[in-house]
Amino acid sequence: MAKTPKIALIGNPNAGKSSLFNSLTGLNQKTGNFPGVTMEKLTGVWELEPKRSVEILDLPGIYSIYPKSIDEELVINILGDPKHPDFPDMAIVVADASNLKRNLLLFSQVRDLGIPTVLALNMIDVAENEGYVINSIKLARELSVEVAEVNAKKGIGLNGLKLAVIKTLTNRFASNDALPLPISEELIQDIQAEFGEAEPYRSLLWLMEHDRMKMFSQQQRELLDSIQAKHQFSGKKYQSEETVKRYEQITEVVDRCVINLNRQWDAVPVKTWTDRLDKFFLHPVGGYLFFLAILFVMFQAVFTWATYPMDAIDGAVASLNDWLKGVLPDSALTGLLTDGLIAGIGGVLIFIPQIAFLFLFISMLEETGYMSRVMFIMDKLMRRFGLNGKSVVPLISGVACAVPAIMSTRSIGSWKDRLITILVTPLMSCSARLPIYTVLIALVVPEKNTLFGLFNLQGVALFGLYLLGFFMALVSAWVMKVILKAKERSYFIMELPTYKSPRFKHVALTIWNSVNAFVFEAGKIIVAISIVLWVLASYGPGEEIAKAETRIRQENPTLTGLGLENKISAEKLENSYAGHFGKFIEPAIRPLGYDWKIGIALITSFAAREVFVGTMSTIYSMGGEVDNENATIKNRMRAEINPATGKPMYDAALGFSLLIFYAFAMQCMSTLATTYRETKSWKYPLIQFSYMTALAYLCAFAVYQLLS
């Protein structure tokens, strides 16, 4: 059986590449990782004819083959290296017909790499509305490739594209010897003598971009450097002349193939919808107000609407656990399965609704083109703090989960801006902090008081915590901006795409893919940590744990049922490894007002903060499900007496100190792992962990000392 041909989908951002990908592959998609990099790889199967399928690889949107950011680097690493496992058999370049010249630049570069290419002309309707009529048959002849007219959004023209692809796959034409600009033959020969025969343009790309290409070893890079020096070849100069030259050639072709009706009629350009909408969205006052309104609705969705499915998931996991505990023999293995594994999986699943809602909003905002307007109006503000207009998306996503948020920083071109964004994003209050905030606020903030009779004081406190996180992220970013050295200049040259109505199938697929990635990427780590935690909390040094049950029974001969079980499990926890750790760190957390019990919760939540509430409920002798009995865990914590003062343990000082600690502390292994993957160095997760923990400790200390 012949190998399934691979087709790479290439195109400018906003040219309709993703729409076409979804139209071609539908639900036959899968996400994976590219070897060596952690970039999400989206592939799908497209059936050309019965029993003849091709694999479609969706590559990040780029304007030219010369990369300007991390996600763009991927494209040249694949297209430049014929030995790369994802090197395609052919490419489909998706071009926005309403902006043909700029889109053809990339096309001509891909074609010159010697990759058989089909040109898919998208958005012809838009071009025609603007008065451009494209003769695609003539264009195909001029460019000597197959050209297919498609409407990627509506899925029209896919049969024509199929034909073009089949033709191109069958008549594999000879490699391309074209070079955009003449260059000394010896230079190409020198490269080919060392690195083998290749299309001249590919050899030239190796010379110009070898620092960004993973196919070369350090030695080979030095060799390429010396070839460059020998011929006194300036890559930047060539690149700039190449671009100008390509545009000249493209302009000639386009002039022959496109009729501009506007020019013939000397018409005044019509005011488009985009112009009208931008008047409002980019308005100095209205623009910000609208953005705030969007944020408000998004928060409503993530924190109010998402609670219903979350409660359902929580309940389902709990009843599954109860049922399993009922039918399975009472053994350590059952405990590991229910309290360790299933509770851990439940801890992952519970975040799905919030992540889904968040990505619903984010992908809608991106699909419509509004997100680039947000970056546009926010850039100046963000820049003061060492961030970038593009940092807005990760910071907003951070409210759901820092893991996808950090992954979304890849589009930020400047390394320094990107690094700062990665480092401060976890300060945004993520959804895992929400249950902790809820319990603690309920303890220390009175419910009935209202501010001017308008707001619920607890709601105000919650909102305040989110603002505090955002504020701290800005402050930390500013400090890092002062400390960190810039490797390269930050820039903000960005297209403002036309507004489009969102394609709901695409939005749904984005949500599906993000949830998938979260469940399998972050999920693995969270589950592993939960199991470790379970072991630490279930076993202890010596015989104390084993003796706990008999001791409690002897001490409380009258106690039976749930009360007894709770007392026993609390005693066991105190004597477990986790309990010993809690007592060990008690001196360090005393100044913040915490005792060893809170110490256990702190330790367990260093892996993942969402275990806080669960740990607290175990420590305060609570059995069963926490969320269903929130009132009781609150009451238990409220009844706890501080042995030193004889007053309630959870007073305002301790409560706010804990809230502040959880708001700022780095308590998420998944985030640290993501930071490591994205920065490819242990240095940055270490910095992230240290500065956030120090910040949490100092602020919690200050709050406790001020209030007590």
Next chain:
Amino acid sequence: MANLADLKIGEKGEIVGFTDELLSLKLLEMGCLPGTEVVLTHLAPFGDPIAIRVSGSYTLSMRREEAETMLIKRT
């Protein structure tokens, strides 16, 4: 010589050159070639970044300091 940042909303100019090699590479790729007509269409709050229409075909945004590297001739 005027640069792009000197334009007011609605004013047109023709690109004549660049003062920064690295930025010029990016701008060239985006279709900002010498001879291309640009119109300043939007200013973000506080006047930075700015947005221009490039040869009537699409809108490009950039920071004021980046716009200063693009030399233009008012038309």
